[in-house]
Amino acid sequence: MTVTETNPAATDENRPIGFGRLQRKEDPRFVRGKGRYLDDIALPGMLHGAILRSPVAHATIVSIDTTEALAHPKVLAVITGKDLEGLNLAWAPTLSYDVQAVLATDKVRFQGQEVAFVVAEDRYAARDALELIDVDYDVLEPVVDVRKALDADAPIIRDDKEGQTNNHIFDWEAGDSAATDAVFDSAEVVISEEVIYPRVHPAPMETCGAIADYDPIDGKLTLYETTQAPHAHRTVFALVAGLPEHKIRVISPDIGGGFGNKVGIYPGYILAVVGSIVTGKPVKWVEDRSENLMSTSFARDYIMKADVAATRDGRILAVRTHVIADHGAFNASANPTKYPAGFFHIFTGSYDLEAAYCKVTGVYTNKAPGGVAYACSFRVTEAVYLIERMVDIVAAKLELDPAQIRLKNFIRPEQFPYANKTGWEYDSGEYEKTFRLALSRAGYEELRREQAEKRANGELMGIGISFFTETVGAGPRRHMDILGLGMADGAEVRIHPTGKAVVRLSVQTQGQGHETTFAQIVAEEIGIPPEDIEVVHGDTDNTPFGLGTYGSRSTPVSGGAVALATRKVREKAKHIAAAMLEVRPEDLEWEKGRWFVAGDPTQGKTMAEIAMGAHGTVELPEGIDGNLDAEVTYNPPNLTFPYGAYICVVDVDPGTGYVKVRRFIAVDDCGTRINPMIIEGQVHGGLTDGVGMALMEFIGFDESGNCLGGSFMDYLIPTAMEVPDWETDFTVTPSPHHPIGAKGIGESATVGSPPAVVNAVVDALAPFGVTHLDMPCTPDRVWAAMQGRATPP
Template sequence: MTAVDEPPVTPQEPAQEQQPERPIGFGRMKRKEDPRFVRGKGRYVDDIQLPGMLHGAVLRSPFAHARILSVDTSAAEAHPRVKAVITGETLAGLGLAWMPTLSRDTQAVLATDKVRFQGQEVAFVVAEDHYAARDAIELIDVEYEPLDPVVNARHALAAEAPVIRDDLEGRTDNHVFDWEAGDSAATEEVFARADVVVEQTMLYPRVHPAPLETCGAVASMDPVDGKLTLYSTTQAPHAHRTLYAMVAGIPEHKIRVVAPDIGGGFGNKVGIYPGYVCAIVGSIVTGRPVKWMEDRSENLMSTSFARDYHMAGEIAATREGKILGVRVEVLADHGAFNSTAQPTKYPAGFFHIFTGSYDIEAAHCRVTGVYTNKAPGGVAYACSFRVTEAVYLIERLVDCLADELGADPAELRMRNLLRPEQFPYENKTGWTYDSGDYPACLRKAMDLVGYEELRKEQNERRARGELMGVGLSFFTETVGAGPRKHMDILGLGMADGCELRVHPTGKAVVRLSVQTQGQGHETTFAQIVAEELGIPPEDVDVVHGDTDRTPFGLGTYGSRSTPVSGAAAAVVARKVRDKARIIAGAMLEVAPDDLAWTKGRWSIKGDPAMSRTIQEIALAAHGSLELPDGVEGHLEATTVYNPPSMTYPFGAYVCVVDVDPGTGSVKVRRFVAVDDCGTRINPMIIEGQVHGGLADGVGMALMEIIGFDEDGNCVSGSFMDYLLPTALEVPAWELDHTVTPSPHHPFGAKGIGESATVGSPPAVVNAVLDAIGVRHADMPLTPSRVWQALQGGEVEAPQ
C-alpha cells in the first residue's frame, strides 16, 4: 500500500510517530556504566578508604645490577609515624621471599641477594599516611656492590656476560627458553627454489601499556576470622586469588579479591607485583588495612612491559610475486625474571601467526628467550600474546618484498591473500583460521581511502619535492585463548564460568569471571543476555570483579572477553531459555516440544497468541505453579565455557602520512581501518575500541619506547620522556567493517579489543618509509630518526 492509499487517521486512532525498531540486544546502545564515570562517581582502588588504614611505599634499587651487602632499617623504624618496615629477610621468615610468575619462573618479592633491574623492590614501609611512608623509605640505608649490567639481548647470550639469575641452581648463562614452530626442512626446500629472497632484521622495541591508573592494592587481613580481603588493580581476580593462596598458604576460601573500577589495564594489570604481596604482609604484620599505590615513574620503570623482540626475517617468492615461504629467528628480551603472561605450552605466545594472512607453502620460526637487567614482563599488551610482533614482522617483510620486486604493496597483498573458499584454513604452523573474506576486506579499505587517486597524488607531490607516503597492513589476529586442554597459566585452564539468574519480576543478573578495564562489559554482556532472552538490556545487571560474587575464570586479556565469556553468557542464557520452555509448557498445559521461541516468549506452535513471556515464566518459576518432574523451580543456570578453538579477527588498514624533509616530523593525515570481528554486538563500543587501538599504534610507531643507557638506567621513567600520542598527533579515523561470523562461536563473535593495535603500527611505519624512500628503519620513527634516514645515515636500533 502506498502512502496515498493509506486510510485516514480517525480521532479514535491518534497518529503515532514511526520510530525504527531497536534491536532487543545487539545494536548501537550507550554504555550503561558511563553515567557514573562522567559524573566522577567511579570507584577505583585509590578511592578505597577503610577504618584504621595505613599506607605503604616501596624502596627501589637505583642500580640495574648490584649485590646487596646490607640493609639498615633502624632510622626508618624510628620514624614516629612508621608502623612497620618489611625487608626480604622479613618475608623469608614468613616463607614469602619468592613468588611464582605466570611463566612458571620465580621472582623475588623483595630482593635479598642482589638487585637485577633498576627499580627492583628492596624494602616496604608501612606508615600512618602516604607522605610519612615516602619519607621513611629515604631513611633506609642499603649498601650495594655494583655489578656489570647487561641490557642488550644479544650481549646477554655472550659467554662473558654476567649471569643475572645466579639464584637458580646450575645457572651458567642468561638463556631462558627455545621454542620453534613450522617445518624447517620444507622451508629450506622452498627457499632453495625461490626466485627472490629478501632478508630484513627489525626490532619491535620495548613499550609500555601506560594505563591511566597505576597499579595498587588495599589489603585487609581480619585477625578474627582470618579472611583476607584485597582490593586490587587486577585484570584477573580469580587467578590472583589462587596465586595468593599458593604463595601465602592462606586457604583460597579465606581470600576475597575485589577489582573495582579499573582505569585501563592493557595487560599491565594481569600479573602479580611485589607491591600487592607487601601490602598483604603489611596488613598481617600490623593487623590493620594497608594501601599501596605506585606513582607514574614506578609504573613505567618496574611494571610489565611489552614487545622487545629482535627479529631477523626472510621471505621467499617467485619473480611474479607469489609468496612461497617465510622464516624467522627471534631473540626475545624477557628482562630479569620471566614473568611474561603466556600460555604454558607457548613461551613465545602466539608468534606462530607470523605467516600472516597469506597462502604460502612453508614457514619456520625459532624464538630464543633471554634474561637481561631490565624490568621483567612481556605482558599481553593490547595484543594477543605476541601476535602484534608477528604481524609487524610479516607486514614489513611483504613491503620489503614489494620494494625488491618493484610491485605495488596493495597488489602484492591481494595476490597472496587467503581466499574465502580456503577456510577453515590451517596455517603452516598448525593453527586453524576459522573464517574470512580477506580480499573483500582489503578492497573495501582501498575503495574507502581512494587508493588509486592517492598514488596519483603521491606522484604529483613528489614532483614538487613533497614527501607523502601510503602504507598498508593486513592482519589476522588470534584471540580467545582456549581450549583449556591446550592452554593454561600455572596449571589453570583457560575456561570461563558464567551464572545467570532471572528474578521473579523478570529482571536478570549475570555474573562473569572476566574483569572490565573500560571495555564496556556492563553494556556488552547485558546486550548478549538480552538478545538471547528477549528482554531489555536495561533489565540485565552485570556483576564482575569480586571473587566472592562471581564464578571462577582467568580474567580479561588477549581479547578473551567476548570470544570466551561472551560465549559463556550466550550459553548460560540459552540454558535459562530451555528451562523456561519447560515451565512455559506447564503454564500452557502442552508438551515443551509443542512450543516455538520468538524473541522474549514461548508460544504454542501454530497459535502465537497462546504464549508466555520470559517475565511471566520467571514469576511462575518462583510461584505456586506445579512444575514438571526434574524442574526444581526458579529461573537460573550456570556454565563453564571451554572454547573449542581460538577465533581469528582480521582487518585491512591504510595510512597516509606527510613527512617534513627539513625536520623529519611525521603527520598522519588519514587512516582507514576496515575490521572484521565477526558478529558485531555494539558498534559504538567497537568503534571506541578501534579508536583507542589506532591511537596506541600511532604512538608505538612514532614515539613510544622504554629505553636504557649502558648502565641499565631506564631513561623513560616519566611522561616527559615516554611520549604518548594526543589528539594533535592522530587524524579523524575512518572506519568500516566486514562481517564473517566465527563458525564455532555461539553467536559468531571474534573479538575486537586489540585488533587496531595489532594492525596499525606496520601501516604507519610502511607509510613513513614509503614517503622517504627507505626500505627499513626501526620504530619509533621519531623526527630525529626519520631525518637521519633521509640523510642516508644508518639509523641505530634502540636498546
C-alpha cells in the same frame, strides 16, 4: 512486552533489543566522576605502603639499615627481603614458571626493583621514610644489550637459580625447519631484514595498586586489586601464600585501563598482604607513574631476523625468523604455558604459504620483567608487525605495489578453515573483500596519483598498508593453561521473579564496556531489555571461576559462556511456560522474549511471566526446579580469528623529519558485532596506540641500565594533536564455532596499526632509497634515514 519503548537507546541497525548501538550502562557513573577506583577506597584504620626501589640495574646488596626509618614516628613496619625469607615469601612464582624476587635479598637485577617496603600512617610518611633506609650496594656490570646477553663473558644475572650458567631462558620453535629451508633453497628471490619491535609500555591512566585487609580473627583476606583476572590471582595467592582459597576474596574495582598491565601479580600486591598481616590493619599500596613505567609489565622487546622466499612476480612462498626476546631479569610474562613466545607463531599472517618456521630465544637482561602486555594478543602484535613489514620490503625490492602483492597472496575464502604452517586453524575470513573495501574507502588509486605529483615537487607523502589476522580467545583447555589452570570461563544467569536479570562473569572490564555488552548478549538471547540486566564482575565471592580478561578473550570465551547459559534459561523457561499454559513443551514456539503456543500466538507467556511462574505455585514438571537460573563454564573449541585492513597516509616534513598522520582508514572484521559503538571505541583507542608506538613510544636504557622512559616527559604517548579523525568501516564474517559468531576486537587496532604507520613512513622515504626504518619513527630517526645515516638509538 513492548521492547522498543523500554529501550529507546538501542535503536541502531533496527535491532531494538540485544545487539546494537546501546549507550554504555557504566558511563553515567564514569562521566559524573563516580567511578570507584582502587585509590578511591578507604577502609577504617587503613595504613599506607611505599616501596624502596633499586637505583641501579645490577648490584649485590651488601647491607640494608632500616633503623632510622623504623624510628619515624608514623612508621609501623619496615619489611626487607630478609624478613620475607623468614616467611618463605622472598620469592614468588611468576606466571611463566620462573620465580621473581618480591623484595631483593641477594642482588638487585633491574633499576626500579623492589628492595624494602615501608608501612606508615599516611602516604607521605611512608614515602619520607624510604629516604631513611640505608642500602649499601656493590655495583655489578649490567647486561643491557640483549645481543650480548648470551656472550660467554656476559655477567650471569640469575645466579639465584641452581644450574643457571648463562642468561638463556628458553628456545622455542614452531613450523617445519627443514621444509622451510628446502623452499628457500630453490626460491627465485630471498629477502632478509632485521625488524625490531622495541620495548614499550601499556601506560594505563590508572597505575597499579592493591589494598589488603587481613582479618586475623576469621583468617579471611580481602584483597582489592587492580587486576584483569581476579579468580586467577586468588588461586595463585592461595598457592603462594598458603592461605586457604575460600578465605581469600579478590575484589577488582573499576579499572582505569588495563591494557595488559594488570594481568601480572606484582611484588607490591604481595607486600600489601604481608603489610596487613604484620600490622593487623588494612594496607594500601599504589604506585606512582614512574614506578609504573619502570617496573611493571613492559611490552614487546623482540629483535626479529627474518627471511622471505618469493617468486620474482611476488608470490610469497615461505617465511622464517629467529627472534631474540628480551624478557628482563625475571621471566614473568603471562603466556599460556605451552607457548613461551605467546601466539607469535601466527607470524605467517594472512597469507597462504608453502612453509614457515620460527625460533624464539628468550634471554635475561638487567631490565624490568614483563613482555606480554599492551594489547598484544599474546605477541600477535610482534608477529603482525614482522610479516606486514616484510611483505612491504618484498614489494619494494620487487617493485610491486604493496596492495597487489597482498591480493596475490591472501588465503582465499574457500580455504577456510585454514590450517597454517605453524599449527593454527584460522576459523573464517574473507580477506579480499575486506581489503578491497579499505582500498575503496581510502581512494587508493587517487592517493597514489597524488603521491606521484607530490614526489615530483619534492614533497614526502607516504601510503602504508597493513592487513592483519589475529588469534584471540584463549583457549581450548586441552591446549591452553596458565600455571595449570585451563583457560575456560564461567557465567551465571539468574532471572528474578519480577523478570529482571543478573549475569555474573569471571572476566573483568577495564574500560571495554562489559556491563553493557554482556547485558546485550543476554538480551539478544532471551528478550529481556539490557537495562533490566545487571552485570556483576570483579569479585571472586560473587562470580564464577574463570581466567579473566586479556588476549581479547572476554567475548570469545566469556561471551560464549553467557550466550549458552542464557540459552539454558530459555530452554528451562519453555518447560515452565508449558506447565503454566498446560500444553506440551514441544507445542511451544519462541519469539524474542516469549514462548507461545504454535498456531495460537495469543496463548503465550513472556519471560517476566515465566520468571514469576518459576518462583510461584504452578506445578513444575519433573526435573525442573523452582528458579530460572543457569550456569555454564565454556571451553571454546578453537580461538577466533578477527582480521582487518588498515591504510595510513602520512606527510613527512622534509626539513625536520616530523611525521604527520593525515588519514587512517581501518576496516575491521570481528564477526558478529554486539555493540558497534563500543567496537568503534575499541578501534579508535587501538589506532591511537599504534600511532604512538610507531612514532613516539619507547622505553630505552643507557649503558648502565638506567631506564630512560620513566616519566611522561620521556615516554611520549599520543594526544589528540597527533592523531587524525579515524575512518572506520567493517565487514562481518561470523566465527563458525562461537555461539553467537563473535570474534574479539579489543586488541585488533593496536596489533594491526603500527605496521601501517611504519609502512607509510618508509613509503614516504622511498625517494631516499629507504626500505626499512625501526620504530619509533621519531623526527631524528626519519631525518637520519633521509641523510642515509644509521638511525640514532
